[in-house]
Amino acid sequence: MQIYLPIAGMSVDVFLLIGIGGITGILAGMFGIGGGFLMTPFLMFIGVPPAVAVSSSTNQIIASSFSGVIAHSKRGNVDFQMGSFLTLGGIIGSLIGIQLFVWLKSIGQIDLVISLTYVFLLGTIGSIMAFESVRIIFHNRKGRVLPTKARRRWFMSNSLPFIVHFKQSNIEVSALLPISIGCVVGILVSIMGVGGGFFTIPALIYLLGMPTSLVIGTSLFQIVFVTSVTTFLYAYRTHTVDIVLSFLSLTTSVVGAQLGTRAGIKLPAEYLRMFLAFIILAIVGYLAYNLIITPDNIFLVTALRKL
Amino acid sequence: MKRLSLIAFILGCWYGSAVGLCVASPIIADLSEHSILIDSKFAGETLLMFGAKHAPGNMVLVVRGPDQDYAVLRKEKRFGIWMNGKQVIFKSIPSYYMVSYTDDLHAISEPDLLDDLNIGVNHLSLQTDKVLNPSDRLAYTAALYQYLDSHELLQQYAGGNFGFIDESLFRIPISFPDRINRGVYTAELYLFDQGVLVSSQTIPLEVNRHGIEAFIYDFAYQFPASYGILAVAIALGFGWLASIIFQRK
Numbered sequence A: 001m002q003i004y005l006p007i008a009g010m011s012v013d014v015f016l017l018i019g020i021g022g023i024t025g026i027l028a029g030m031f032g033i034g035g036g037f038l039m040t041p042f043l044m045f046i047g048v049p050p051a052v053a054v055s056s057s058t059n060q061i062i063a064s065s066f067s068g069v070i071a072h073s074k075r076g077n078v079d080f081q082m083g084s085f086l087t088l089g090g091i092i093g094s095l096i097g098i099q100l101f102v103w104l105k106s107i108g109q110i111d112l113v114i115s116l117t118y119v120f121l122l123g124t125i126g127s128i129m130a131f132e133s134v135r136i137i138f139h140n141r142k143g144r145v146l147p148t149k150a151r152r153r154w155f156m157s158n159s160l161p162f163i164v165h166f167k168q169s170n171i172e173v174s175a176l177l178p179i180s181i182g183c184v185v186g187i188l189v190s191i192m193g194v195g196g197g198f199f200t201i202p203a204l205i206y207l208l209g210m211p212t213s214l215v216i217g218t219s220l221f222q223i224v225f226v227t228s229v230t231t232f233l234y235a236y237r238t239h240t241v242d243i244v245l246s247f248l249s250l251t252t253s254v255v256g257a258q259l260g261t262r263a264g265i266k267l268p269a270e271y272l273r274m275f276l277a278f279i280i281l282a283i284v285g286y287l288a289y290n291l292i293i294t295p296d297n298i299f300l301v302t303a304l305r306k307l
Numbered sequence B: 001m002k003r004l005s006l007i008a009f010i011l012g013c014w015y016g017s018a019v020g021l022c023v024a025s026p027i028i029a030d031l032s033e034h035s036i037l038i039d040s041k042f043a044g045e046t047l048l049m050f051g052a053k054h055a056p057g058n059m060v061l062v063v064r065g066p067d068q069d070y071a072v073l074r075k076e077k078r079f080g081i082w083m084n085g086k087q088v089i090f091k092s093i094p095s096y097y098m099v100s101y102t103d104d105l106h107a108i109s110e111p112d113l114l115d116d117l118n119i120g121v122n123h124l125s126l127q128t129d130k131v132l133n134p135s136d137r138l139a140y141t142a143a144l145y146q147y148l149d150s151h152e153l154l155q156q157y158a159g160g161n162f163g164f165i166d167e168s169l170f171r172i173p174i175s176f177p178d179r180i181n182r183g184v185y186t187a188e189l190y191l192f193d194q195g196v197l198v199s200s201q202t203i204p205l206e207v208n209r210h211g212i213e214a215f216i217y218d219f220a221y222q223f224p225a226s227y228g229i230l231a232v233a234i235a236l237g238f239g240w241l242a243s244i245i246f247q248r249k
Helices: A014-031 A036-045 A050-074 A080-106 A110-141 A176-192 A197-207 A212-238 A243-266 A269-292 B002-018 B111-117 B134-150 B212-222 B224-248
Strands: A002-005 A010-013 A163-166 A171-174 A299-303 B027-031 B035-038 B045-053 B058-064 B067-078 B081-094 B097-101 B154-157 B169-176 B183-193 B196-209
Touching (some): A010 A014, A014 A197, A014 A269, A036 A050, A080 A176, A110 A269, A197 A269, A243 B212, A299 B134, B027 B196, B045 B183, B212 B224
Antiparallel strands (some): B027 B045, B045 B169, B058 B183
């Protein structure tokens, strides 16, 4: 069944949107990632103009992340204290990111920068996470139990000023860390139009030493705020948020987030990290491939803003 | 005698017009619809142009949409990776262009005349924001045309899809894809006889949005802040709604 999207200026199959919405929702609930990395390329693939794809999927991410956060918080899996610091950093990061975005656009290489950032940043994160989680699983399977050391965290996290005791996660770290993490995520979100969960989750696990069970919900908490602010800015400044598009995909994504949360909780933490790591590495592989292999079409044509 | 000549004159005209000699214009045509309304179910539309041809010659139909600017970017491989190279902006290209002609266009008329009238894909005037060397111009133009063609925004019927019912009556289907711009389109019918333009007729066609789609679009542009807040609110609302529903389960 086709429906016409007013801002995108084209008609799409309703079921495609519903389907992709559901999948991104499940990913959000299960892994604490926004799903924008899947939604945005998918929308572009079916012909939605890139700017509309980014803005509208950011809009939809609000819904699934919010649904997921509520589901996680009911189970006591959100560290709101940590989330607040992350969000504060995220807002600062968004403001910086927007300026950066404008500058990169003016030199015309924004796509390249986005792809390279993804490849190097996520490649590193994904590899570390894959290696670490697979190692644990491997050892557990062999019956060996790794010595339970205190969850690793970055060695400097205690030496920085403004130490805060985060009750729920039961860690004491400098508040500057979550703020900086949030800031980096805010920049990434403004430039790439994604929720940033990819960076937040490994950072919370490895830099701060938060338990995996709390990380997902807390990450979603930050994503809700950052994507809300970003969606508003996109709508206000570029008029590219297609409410019909977002609405159709978010109906199933909010349900997916609920289901994903339940499924994710049942999984042991290291398996969750492993799956997430593999998803990240798959995306990195896809992007790296596209950077090196000759594209199908050397030319890219876009219609410029009209009536 | 006078009455006889009057009768003869009337009979002559009647007979004359039947063979296109007297009063009838060489071509007369109309569109099946004069407006296309884009509503939520819109997925493209096909109209019909129909009419009668009373004089010898070749007909050409051109349907033109409102102007649109396009950016064409070429990717280049540098340092082993593909990055964005030169971008050329094509200005004031018809956002929809359909041309239908029965014979080879150059058999129909002179290239100069075709250029003046912008009849035919190779006779469109393309303004670019920068000066291009011939090979670049060719490559970028070809890329633009390929894009338009793939989205059904550029259609050329070189065999002509004029469906002649008899010697003079014809009908031509005009198909529009879903992504057409709104604005005033023109359907131009030309009659060429031995290279000379004998007659032409232009029929306007209005494409507009209608209903809730139009309202949403206008709202997004006229009240962007409220639209933004609404978009966020709807997303949050549904997220919350889902958690309520699942709580009961």
